[in-house]
Amino acid sequence: MTEEPRRAADGLPALIHQELYTADDGGAKGPNGERLTHGEASSRPLQPPAREHQPRGAALHRRRPVDHDEAAQRFIDAPQHEKMHDERLWDLRQKRDRQMQAIPEWEDLRNLASAIKQHTLAHLGDYLEQFEAQAKANGVHVHWAQDGAEHNRIVHGILANHGAKRLIKSKSMLTEETGFRHYMAGVGIEVVETDLGERIQQLDDEAPSHIVVPAVHKLRGDVADVFARTLGTDPANDDVHYLAEQQREKTRPLILDADAGMTGANFAVAETGSFVVCTNEGNADLSANVPPLHIASIGLEKLIPRIADLGVFIRLLSRSALGSPITQYTSHFRGPRTGGEMHVVLVDNGRSARLGEPEFWQSLKCIRCGACMNTCPVYRRSGGLSYGATYSGPIGLILDPTFDRRRYSSLPFASTLNGSCTNVCPVKIDIHEQIFTWRKVLAESHDIGFGKQALMKAAGAILSHPRLYRAAVAAADGALKVLPGFAVANPLNTWTRGRDMPEPPRETFHQWYERTKGGKEQER
Amino acid sequence: MSARDAILAAVRANRPRGEYPLPDLPDFPLDDGGDRVAHFQKSLEAMGGRCHSGGIDAAMRELFPDAKVIVSTVPEFRGNRDIAENTPPQALADVDVAVTRASFGVAETGSVLLMDQALICNAIAYLAQHLVILLDPAAIVPTLQDAYRRAEFHRHRYASFHTGPSATADIEGVLIHGAQGVRSLTVLLG
Numbered sequence: 097m098t099e100e101p102r103r104a105a106d107g108l109p110a111l112i113h114q115e116l117y118t119a120d121d122g123g124a125k126g127p128n129g130e131r132l133t134h135g136e137a138s139s140r141p142l143q144p145p146a147r148e149h150q151p152r153g154a155a156l157h158r159r160r161p162v163d164h165d166e167a168a169q170r171f172i173d174a175p176q177h178e179k180m181h182d183e184r185l186w187d188l189r190q191k192r193d194r195q196m197q198a199i200p201e202w203e204d205l206r207n208l209a210s211a212i213k214q215h216t217l218a219h220l221g222d223y224l225e226q227f228e229a230q231a232k233a234n235g236v237h238v239h240w241a242q243d244g245a246e247h248n249r250i251v252h253g254i255l256a257n258h259g260a261k262r263l264i265k266s267k268s269m270l271t272e273e274t275g276f277r278h279y280m281a282g283v284g285i286e287v288v289e290t291d292l293g294e295r296i297q298q299l300d301d302e303a304p305s306h307i308v309v310p311a312v313h314k315l316r317g318d319v320a321d322v323f324a325r326t327l328g329t330d331p332a333n334d335d336v337h338y339l340a341e342q343q344r345e346k347t348r349p350l351i352l353d354a355d356a357g358m359t360g361a362n363f364a365v366a367e368t369g370s371f372v373v374c375t376n377e378g379n380a381d382l383s384a385n386v387p388p389l390h391i392a393s394i395g396l397e398k399l400i401p402r403i404a405d406l407g408v409f410i411r412l413l414s415r416s417a418l419g420s421p422i423t424q425y426t427s428h429f430r431g432p433r434t435g436g437e438m439h440v441v442l443v444d445n446g447r448s449a450r451l452g453e454p455e456f457w458q459s460l461k462c463i464r465c466g467a468c469m470n471t472c473p474v475y476r477r478s479g480g481l482s483y484g485a486t487y488s489g490p491i492g493l494i495l496d497p498t499f500d501r502r503r504y505s506s507l508p509f510a511s512t513l514n515g516s517c518t519n520v521c522p523v524k525i526d527i528h529e530q531i532f533t534w535r536k537v538l539a540e541s542h543d544i545g546f547g548k549q550a551l552m553k554a555a556g557a558i559l560s561h562p563r564l565y566r567a568a569v570a571a572a573d574g575a576l577k578v579l580p581g582f583a584v585a586n587p588l589n590t591w592t593r594g595r596d597m598p599e600p601p602r603e604t605f606h607q608w609y610e611r612t613k614g615g616k617e618q619e620r
Numbered sequence: 621m622s623a624r625d626a627i628l629a630a631v632r633a634n635r636p637r638g639e640y641p642l643p644d645l646p647d648f649p650l651d652d653g654g655d656r657v658a659h660f661q662k663s664l665e666a667m668g669g670r671c672h673s674g675g676i677d678a679a680m681r682e683l684f685p686d687a688k689v690i691v692s693t694v695p696e697f698r699g700n701r702d703i704a705e706n707t708p709p710q711a712l713a714d715v716d717v718a719v720t721r722a723s724f725g726v727a728e729t730g731s732v733l734l735m736d737q738a739l740i741c742n743a744i745a746y747l748a749q750h751l752v753i754l755l756d757p758a759a760i761v762p763t764l765q766d767a768y769r770r771a772e773f774h775r776h777r778y779a780s781f782h783t784g785p786s787a788t789a790d791i792e793g794v795l796i797h798g799a800q801g802v803r804s805l806t807v808l809l810g
């Protein structure tokens with residue numbers, strides 16, 4: 097079968113990796129037998145043709161910088177994994193585009209979201225106080241943590257007061273930041289992740305590789321191996337329905353028996369003191385509504401002023417993240433249920449310091465949708481674990497160095513600076529410009545290795561003309577299925593060196609610049 | 621200094637320079653092709669839910685003829701398991717079908733809003749295997765923006781938009797209904 101008829105039949109663009117196509121993946125169907133693609137489902141049925149050993153993430157050494165290049169290469173060397181990863185994430189990006197095209201006011205919503213976040217961050221002290229006062233009035237206990245360690249101690253204290261031994265938890269990137277599970281294991285509290293992807297990662301003792309789809313780098317065979325090893329499932333059965341059902345069956349008793357539940361929050365509303373949690377599986381609502389005690393960990397940057405602002409953010413979040421109009425569950429918690437207890441821990445962990453950095457404070461607008469990751473050609477080809485950090489992909493490049501400058505010093509180089517991330521970001525963070533600025537900051541403070549320093553020097557001409565570079569990246573098409581020509585040969589990009597890059601003709605930045613008149617003319 | 625005061629002092633000291641006014645929220649109308657209920661139904665089906673019309677008794681007989689344990693939080697239908705605000709969630713672990721009422725629906729997304737008072741015990745909406753939700757078709761608002769202008773979010777301790785059933789596609793993008801919560805969600809208009 098050729099690609100053209102299929103494309104005509106379902107109206108979708110061609111796959112990047114044709115060999116992944118399968119006639120039916122067994123996914124859920126609608127009332128008329130049509131394929132459903134809500135949530136993180138792929139638009140077309142996909143299945144890699146062969147089984148393959150899963151590549152592992154970056155090796156972590158205490159003080160040595162993460163070697164993203166090395167781990168990325170190992171991911172690329174596992175073609176089944178790499179192709180499926182590339183295809184699925186690019187598909188999420190295209191699903192997002194289709195949602196965007198269906199909403200005429202999309203750009204207005206992005207502008208509003210950005211302005212609301214900027215406003216909130218510029219008045220964060222007042223909004224935090226308002227949130228605290230409202231939440232307390234609703235009967236919620238409010239705690240404050242300056243860093244990850246303090247957060248973990250506070251939560252431990254709450255659990256100890258209740259004699260709680262088992263905590264069920266829904267996915268939260270903040271608790272990844274704080275090393276929460278590790279801490280809890282040390283004090284003898286059992287933590288059970290309930291999101292399927294997150295649970296897979298927990299059982300495999302791996303960090304989530306994507307902030308929205310934590311196990312996107314794994315194939316069904318990998319999951320079958322993990323579940324056989326940890327849950328005692330049939331190792332020969334890698335049917336996706338079987339695996340998901342096994343996890344449901346094995347997790348439900350743990351949920352029913354848990355002493356406490358924990359969630360993160362996508363938004364915290366100052367006006368009402370409430371917080372909002374968005375999930376597809378319903379696991380956050382189980383975690384919050386089954387045990388008598390609910391603890392929510394919330395980063396300071398989650399604040400928004402008004403309930404009505406959710407009308408902007410909820411419209412953008414899932415569409416940007418998954419190309420689905422909304423998550424299956426969008427839950428609003430304003431106070432404990434009768435007989436229950438609710439605690440909120442407001443966590444700083446570097447956020448207040450970042451607020452004071454003129455070049456970087458706008459990264460706090462991030463709503464953790466993952467759109468920048470899905471569109472990034474480097475992320476799609478290298479896998480989230482190659483970044484060796486809590487956050488991966490473009491947003492990771494600008495967040496991670498704020499936690500540990502030396503350790504993550506090579507990450508801002510894992511980018512082509514094509515600007516695609518900035519184009520898709522629902523809150524309009526200038527991601528690629530911040531990546532560029534981080535390179536300069538790291539070069540100036542000698543936090544990068546000799547090789548990269550020499551490189552930055554060689555690229556001095558472009559570095560000293562950031563305007564020129566910006567013009568160049570701004571014009572590159574936002575939708576990057578493959579790397580643009582200039583990015584491949586661009587001396588600023590270590591990542592692409594020595595790699596076998598797909599089709600586009602190699603072209604230097606200067607050739608590209610000449611040809612497109614400094615980016616004023618469209619790419620051909 | 622307490623952590624609270626230290627954090628508040630730091631965010632105030634590091635306040636970004638510049639005027640960042642809070643924008644007014646304009647109205648963005650929904651193009652529902654003149655039929656809001658049909659739009660709602662289409663949106664819901666795309667999210668894996670289904671719509672049903674007609675009486676609740678007939679619907680229950682047709683959709684769940686074999687259901688053993690049924691909980692109802694609405695006067696229109698009698699279940700065979702009691703539920704009260706202080707029912708321990710564990711006592712609802714074996715429920716096959718739960719019947720409840722939404723306070724309103726959203727045409728843009730096919731969502732329905734379930735609230736603590738109507739659910740009686742919040743956990744029932746997640747522990748049951750299947751969920752049937754009564755919705756007055758006159759209570760469908762066009763968009764999420766319209767939804768967030770409603771009073772429910774200022775009054776209720778718990779309010780949740782349900783849009784189709786519990787779902788996951790965390791493994792290879794294969795969509796599965798009934799990840800952790802309900803396996804199906806049916807909206808009964810009327």
Ligand code: SF4
Nearest residue numbers: 462463465466468521
């Ligand atoms: S930086 Fe923007 S696109 Fe990336 S995760 Fe954050 S909000 Fe989403």
